[in-house]
Amino acid sequence: MQANQQSILHRGKLIPLPLLNVDLHVSPEFTGRVVVHIKEGRQICDYPLREAEHINTLSGFLALARQAGWMVIPPE
Incomplete structure (x- = not known):
């Protein structure tokens, strides 16, 4: 048996996943x-990201900065 997006395989049985309904506060367009x-x-809140906004972890951001040639030095 294989799990899919609607169910999960647990102890050899497929169990349907619970659904969470969310209301997004965005325009239809x-x-x-x-x-x-x-x-x-x-749902606590929702926030549409603007084109120039990105989400990352601190470690991911530091790795990205290093790849871009930045020197990341922690404070003493």
Whole structure:
């Protein structure tokens, strides 16, 4: 048996995944990326990202900066 996006294989049985309904506060013409903050299974807020906005972890950002030739030196 194989798991898919609607179910998960647990101890040899397919179990349906629970669905979380979210309401996005964007216009019908919107095309882009949206960050959704979910806490304890409930939507807290949503934020459409602008074209120039990106999300990354601190370690990912530092690795990207180093790849771009920046010297990343921690404070003493």
